[in-house]
Amino acid sequence: MVIKKGKGKNGLTKKQREFTREYLKTGNGTQAARKAYKVSHKVASVMAVENLGKPNIRAEIQSAAEKLGINCEYVLAGIKEIAEFNKQKRVKAKKIGDEIFNEEEMIDSQASLKAHELLGKHQKLFTDQIEVKAEIKTEDEELTDAVRQLLFLATQS
Numbered sequence: 001m002v003i004k005k006g007k008g009k010n011g012l013t014k015k016q017r018e019f020t021r022e023y024l025k026t027g028n029g030t031q032a033a034r035k036a037y038k039v040s041h042k043v044a045s046v047m048a049v050e051n052l053g054k055p056n057i058r059a060e061i062q063s064a065a066e067k068l069g070i071n072c073e074y075v076l077a078g079i080k081e082i083a084e085f086n087k088q089k090r091v092k093a094k095k096i097g098d099e100i101f102n103e104e105e106m107i108d109s110q111a112s113l114k115a116h117e118l119l120g121k122h123q124k125l126f127t128d129q130i131e132v133k134a135e136i137k138t139e140d141e142e143l144t145d146a147v148r149q150l151l152f153l154a155t156q157s
């Protein structure tokens with residue numbers, strides 16, 4: 001194994017390790033880059049995208065998440081638990097004059113809605129559909145077929 005000068009055994013520089021540590025604390029790439037690199041918000045957001053695209057940094061983040069037991073199943077189970085709990089209703093007593101009425105209300109409708117939204121996004125229930133119309137003019141039949149296949153595949157994703 002070759003270790004470049006200035007990098008540790010995981011291939012991260014000191015600043016990258018600091019970025020990774022901050023990212024794991026906050027989950028916010030821009031904030032992590034600002035703290036690690038001491039740069040402006042605008043520069044930090046670009047650096048965050050760049051760093052989060054690096055395989056060695058992603059691997060370090062994934063490794064830390066696995067050590068904590070955080071995976072897709074854990075996250076989805078937590079979101080589902082919030083959604084189910086907050087769908088429940090509670091009875092609230094309301095006094096009007098001398099009479100007491102019972103009302104039902106959701107425990108936290110906003111939390112329930114957000115949890116359901118996250119579950120829906122995970123299941124890709126809210127994907128936008130686009131319509132592509134194209135006219136292909138070429139005398140090369142193979143090229144025409146290839147372009148049609150690409151257009152078809154683009155509309156399926």
